[in-house]
Amino acid sequence: MDLQFTPEEIAFRDEVRDFIAAKYPAQLKGRRRGDADLTKQDYLSWHKVLAEKGWVAPSWPLEYGGQDWTSTQKYIFNNEMARAECLQLMPFGLVMVAPVIWTFGRQDQKDYFLPRIYNGEDWWCQGYSEPGAGSDLASLTTRAVRDGDHYIVNGSKTWTTMAQFADMMFCLVRTDPDVKPQKGISFLLIDMKTPGITVQPIITMDGGHEVNQIFLEDVRVPVANRVGEENEGWTYAKVLLGHERSGIAGVARSKQQIARLKALAADTSQNGVPLSEDPDFSRKIAALEIDLLALEYTDLRVLASESAGNGPGPESSILKIKGTEVQQRITELLVEAAGYYGNPYLRGMSYEGDNFPIGPEEAVGTAPEYFNMRKTSIYGGSNEIQRNIIAKAVLGL
Amino acid sequence: MDFSFTEEQTLLRNSVQRFIQDNYDFDSRQKIVHSDSGWNPDHWKAFAELGLLAAPFDEQYGGFSGGPVETMIVMEEFGRGLVVEPYLQTVILCGGLINMAGSEKQKSDLLPKIAGGELVLACAYAEPQGRYNLADLLTRAEKSGDGYVLNGQKAVVVGAPWADKLIVSARTSGDQRNKDGISLFIVDKAADGVSTRDYPTVDGQRASEIKFENVKLDAAALLGAEGAALPVLEAAVDAAIAGLCAEAVGCMRVLTDATVEYCKTRKQFGQPIGNFQVLQHRMVDMFMECEQSLSMTYMVNLKLDEDEAERVKAASSAKAQIGKSGRFVGQQAVQLHGGMGMTDELNVGHYFKRLTMIDSQFGNVDYHLRRFAAAS
The missing domain is CATH 2.40.110.10 (Butyryl-CoA Dehydrogenase, subunit A, domain 2)
Structure with a gap:
């Protein structure tokens, strides 16, 4: 057991950081997945930069273009991507169908589809x-x-x-x-x-x-x-659902979102004092950060177990449930922090407007994001279903 | 102790229900929300004809001498229908302010117009820096000759795009957060120096950011005593909270009923999902939150006339309750409807959105827990 990064790992972190700083497409800065105005081309522009570098699918087998990274390197990579608020690529090709194709597909299917997925030729x-x-x-x-x-x-x-x-x-x-x-x-x-x-x-x-x-x-x-x-498709689909769940904890993204929440709270005044200094509100953020920290170490344990050759087990349902609960709670607090300014619905309108802007910029879109994130406890096997999985497969109930 | 309604009150409820049934089904509501203006002035006229706009005012001002119970009934049914027209702003909040603080002339000028549906008002009380503190005001009205000059900016003024006039809180003396030195003014929205930025809100209403730049007001614009408006504003906001609680109860009941109905019919694993105990208990919790919220709504509407400390406790406890319950009921209604609950097409998400915004209107759960504690 060791929680420290080695000098090599720190060098890797810097390499990822420098790469993002140099190559992340300028037009994507500040955009988030789900942003209504993002086009297919926007997603592909980042996909292609990563593919060129060989980093678009680090978890794939080496022969199809993956990287022989340790679980720590994968962790560092995801963290850096989240830290720089890089657009998350859609998982359907890279994370979901590709493992099914390389595990169960014919050679000609692998040869045709995998490079196309890797290079972003098929969405x-x-x-x-x-x-x-x-x-x-x-x-x-x-x-x-x-x-x-x-x-x-x-x-x-x-x-x-x-x-x-x-x-x-x-x-x-x-x-x-x-x-x-x-x-x-x-x-x-x-x-x-x-x-x-x-x-x-x-x-x-x-x-x-x-x-x-x-x-x-x-x-x-x-x-x-x-x-x-x-x-036999159900057997293959179950493999895929396992892959869908690993990475679903979204720890690195949630850390970034908490940073955003803190920025909004620091910019929001309440009786002349920043909301971030309000004991009630800062306690809520602290409780959330602690939940996230627990999730992070659970995630790392699952990741380590996967690198040791164990497939994603039913424990990954913990990551789905706790990960989505944290994601939802963050957006709940974003709306709370925004106060009255959670209410304006500015989709399709410019924030600045002709004469004056509407509220603090960090508050824009917080409520729609909160509404949107309700999907996370429904999709990918609802959280009720995930609890059933743990009850049956882990606890033997 | 009596929680029953009079025959007149039951008739009032029936007539609002009938109106909603005939004119305000969910599709019609969505058409209104997506129309250019975002409301239906013909419905407003119909509200006047039904006497809803006159409900709380004295007969001498064209009213029906009702009170909080009457507006509570209207608001609960409006909550069920997700009505967007600005009843809360115009009748309860602004009408309440005029009724409490207005001169005889202001009352006899304005209240009959409200009751008759000829005057729509919005209350510009919040400011960008002020969050929920009604006394945190940078907007100032300086004396100038017989009148005043108004400067400042107001935040998220719900209903302002539809309003003819605004009631604006402004500082006539004192520092930013002083409780004294606050005055109310009735301002024509078309006056020189008033600029607005209108936008839709996430819950289907419309609101504005409003700037006042050297807006000239004559002495008659002052509503109530100069510098002494905060207690009046607080009382009117508490009355508005009582109405808002009723609206929230209407929303929560629709969601709970719809969720129970859905879980009885939606089949997965060869049976209605309502057979699963984990979902049954969730729906029982939703039902209990509705009942607790309704109890608190009755309580606050019956206590608005009590002394200030009692009224504040009543309003803040009820508002904290519906904030907490509304979040739970809204989130669970979406969750139990699954993907359907996420859609714009189904009404469930729209009730959830409205409940979310009700929590932040006039102060959220945290704000009212503290206000309750301070008054206890």
């Missing part, structure tokens, strides 16, 4: 949830029927994040309706340009367009685009 989205299949994902009903060398897919997928930008979708479909729900599912890679696919925006309560409903009507998908065996 991926996740076709998992359906209107009738949320927490109970295995009850999905999107049907794929074999027709020669193709499947004909009919059904609907929903809550599909950033599908409006997507070139490809990895999709769970039912290929056998007559067996146990988990048994008859296959894992397909679908080209979003295929005729019969409609993407319909879903606007969330914060006013943003992140998610979509996708309608599939007689969509012809080559059988060659199936990953692994027919009817």
